[in-house]
Amino acid sequence: MLSLMIKPSIKYSVLCGVFLTGLFFVSIAFGSNPLIEVRHLIFDLAIFFLFIFFAGKEYKDVGNAGILHFWQGISLGIIVFIPAVIIFSLTIYIILELNPTLIDGYKEAAKALQESQRELFLEVYSEETLQKQIREVDLISSIDLVLKTFWKKLFAGFLVTPVAAIILRKKTN
Known part of the structure; x- marks a missing residue:
């Protein structure tokens, strides 16, 4: 059954x-x-949901006679999104290493974002803290970006897996 x-x-x-x-x-x-914009989390959630759903639907309809238990849906989801995130992360790491201008573009965009939200930031933190964060952007490496993205995508996968499992589950009569 596992295979x-x-x-x-x-x-x-x-x-x-x-x-x-x-x-x-x-x-x-x-x-x-x-790498910066939060709206990509919504895309990630939708993409993970679709691929987990279709994997679960195929297993349920083709391999398991129309039955899918919640634990099977969770297992399928984990098997779908973890390797997908690894594939994505390795590809992005290779691309970032081969094209350092992408990292420079990220740094510029991150600094611009921090500057554009200066007033909001200064309501809570000091100018010194803001300047420190802006300086730390220059220290970011490709592996830092890949790991940050890796964890965000894993989080998205963990969020949608139970939803897909609940929608697909069907108990035996």
């Missing part, structure tokens, strides 16, 4: 990883920075 669960999960995991990577590059091509 029946793994086959659709791996298929959809690879597709999800490729799709996440493609969306990353499309976003950059349209002038958006997916």
Whole structure:
């Protein structure tokens, strides 16, 4: 039964990883920075949900006679999103290492974002703290960006997996 669960999960995991990577590059091509903008979390949630849902649906309908328990949905989701995030992260790491201008673009955008939100920040923190954060942006490396993105995407996957599992579950009569 476990092998029946793994086959659709791996298929959809690879597709999800490729799709996440493609969306990353499309976003950059349209002038958006997916490493900074929060709205990409919403895209991640939707993408993970779709791929987890379709993996679960395939397993439920093709491999398990229309039955999917909650734990199976959770297992499928984890098998889908963790490798997808690893595929995405490794690809982005390689791209960032090969093209350091992407890191420079991130640093510029991060500094611009901090400057644009200066007033909000200064309501809570001091000018010295703001300047320290702006200086720390220059110290960010490609591995820092990849790890930050890795954890954000894992979080998104963990959020939507139970939702997909609940929607797909069907108890035996």
